[in-house]
Amino acid sequence: TAFGAFISLLPGRDGLLHISNIGGDRRIEKVEDELSVGDKIQVEIADIDNRGKISLVPVDED
Secondary structure (H helix, E strand, C coil), X not given: CCCEEEEEEECCEEEEEEHHHCCCCCCCCCHHHCCCCCCCCCEXXXXXXXXXXXXXXXXXXX
């Protein structure tokens, strides 16, 4: 989507990696410039809201 990437955590359970959390310190214009469907990335859960929506942040691979 224009505001981030939905990441599959488990079958039937997705979380949102917001565009502001993609690209490190760089501001990116389009999610597609950094991620493609099928990419595997390491994320962690940052928040789960009262409706059960999961917010994700990338994990540093250092």
